[in-house]
Amino acid sequence: METNISQSRQQQQCIDKLLNAHGVNLTRQRRVIADTLFARDQHVTADKLFEAVNNNGAKVSKATVYNTLGLFVRKGLVREIFIDATRTFYDSNTSRHHHFYNVDTGDLIDMKERLAPHFIDQDLPDGTAMDMVDLVIRVKNKAP
Amino acid sequence: METNISQSRQQQQCIDKLLNAHGVNLTRQRRVIADTLFARDQHVTADKLFEAVNNNGAKVSKATVYNTLGLFVRKGLVREIFIDATRTFYDSNTSRHHHFYNVDTGDLIDMKERLAPHFIDQDLPDGTAMDMVDLVIRVKNKAP
């Protein structure tokens, strides 16, 4: 997780617009968290994000990282992924896509769209509507 | 989660065979846990299984329920499902199938096989082989 010490003013405005568009009030902490999180498509735990944010010279508490991730999830800015019981991953890419998870290495990587099967919004349980499709293909390392 | 006070001798032998076939040594606790768990296809948490087991007149500690579920997972007798960060579900049905999860009610139900798309064992990340496909369709209650 590399750092970028100073965010360009242009990119900063972009982040502000993004947060505003999703109804998130602007604060110093939310900006630096968003900067770090949305610098690229990534799958990150709260703890890793906490480290990354504070490696950029910022000073943000762990509680705020948790609060902000929760807020971003509610506002649709990030997606939660439950891969195992011990930690929650946050995906900075909210576009419809699926994942490969390597059970040996713990790597979680995006699936190319063409691979993802499409699902039809029908034959769902009575009285329900589609919320989201959650597909993880667990892979293991080939024996050499 | 209904009880069946006395297991028929025939069904008991069946459970014993199942455990033996998977290399699980027989004990009183493992038998009653397996009886309860495999009575039907179900998705159950460790805590719910603990309650169910001890409602059948048995006396099994929570530690043993956790230990045994972990053992059964390693031996391929049950399947873990990670639906949210707060608890792990155990699926007594290990056949290849997928799930609907109602985010409003918490219901976790099996998908009919015909609905499940098929996945091709190709285009996986380099050096990996398919382990398992994990598909959960999250649904929400329709507004009335």
Place this chain on the structure above:
DNA sequence: CTGCTGTTTAGAATAGTTATAAAATTGATT
């Protein structure tokens, strides 16, 4: 019976996360 191995158990410890409540910041209003 004695020892050996594997199993169960109560309770302590762990770890990710959430709740609490006080201090700080923000933004609007005089």
Place this chain on the structure above:
DNA sequence: AATCAATTTTATAACTATTCTAAACAGCAG
């Protein structure tokens, strides 16, 4: 600028599902 209310941040405590520990127990072979 000073005031005030609302929102946000923070340190820390609390919570909870799960795992660990270490002692008791059970089954079996010699």
